[in-house]
Amino acid sequence: MIVMIIVLKNENAQLMINKLEKHFASDHQVFVHNNRVAIQGAHPADLTDEERAQASQIITDVPKAVQASRLFHPEDTIIKTPHSVIGGDHFTLMAGPCSVESAEHVMKMAKVAKDAGATVLRGGAFKPRTSPYSFQGLGKEGLVDLRKAADHFGLDVITEVMDDEHVPLVEQFTDIFQIGARNMQNFSLLKAVGKTQTPVMLKRGMSATVDDVLNATEYIAAGGNHQIMIAERGIRTFDNKYTRNTFDAGVIPVLQKLTHYPVIADPSHAAGHTEFVTPLALAGTAAGASGLIVEIHDDPAHALSDGPQALQPDQFKTMVKKVNAVRKALQAFN
Secondary structure, X not given: OOEEEEEEOOOOHHHHHHHHHHHHOOOOOEEEEOOEEEEEOOOHHHOOHHHHHOXXXXXXXXXXXXXXXXXXXXOOOOEEOOOOEEOOOOOEEEEEOOEOOOHHHHHHHHHHHHHHOOOEEEOEOOOOOOOOOOOOOOOHHHHHHHHHHHHHHOXXXXXEOOXXXXXXXXXXXXXXXXXXXXHXXXXXXXXXXXXXXOOEEEEOOOOOOHHHHHHHHHHHHHOOOOOEEEEEOOEOOOOOOOOOOEOOOOHHHHHHHHEOOOEEEOHHHHHOOHHHHHHHHHHHXXXXXXXXXXXXXXXXXXXXXXXXHOEOHHHHHHHHHHHHHHHHHHHOOO
């Protein structure tokens, strides 16, 4: 279906927006952002002479994910949480264990994250695992422990929500919903978080194209929640012998060109092995990511999930120093 964006002249823009909505809203989907009006299923020939005269630009080469498009929303989306500013020129560091294993352990990892400069504590309370016999998370108890640890150190919380039924529960404890790669096209879940006003990190699916992930964001935005960020965590390719997934660093600038949403790099799930996490974190930073989400653990050999890809505290601190050096080098050219 064709989508048309009309960029209105600033003078009398609101009056013309009202007229366009009256003209098209009965049989077309109409979106408004500042002086831009996007109309699904409409063509420039459908405009009146007055509407055409008030347009400084008419754009018809618009992707289906119109609300995600920079053509509709040219400015970067900036997401503000109690302890973080995500997007634009800001760089946000998120870290924590893959799973919340105990109150004591997540408290210890929260201190490691805070001391290294992170502002968001990650940790899973509900874990989607390949095997049904693997550790599935502590559920509500894990959410409580994660929230307490974050609050103790002045951090935000990001944690995964696995289905629409869990949204009200998880929302009580988190500052950011995480939608995992396996759930990127769980449309019931996307619609459910779209009805909230809690920020959402949408992880790119293992086989998802750029258009796939942008269209998935549209399900969230359609519910009224525009606080969305996209995470690149590696995709499934023909070779996963040496890394868990293939980190698509090139998709970061592509997404930043196409959409206004912040793009976060997840080197842990892309690498799958500790030794590769830092190099991929540096690649994501150099590619222009708005932040990183990294798994850390003080005893990876005995972690209840994803131990092989977790950085130990000293490794994490070293990674952060290198990431900051890359950022400083990039800033020198701006």
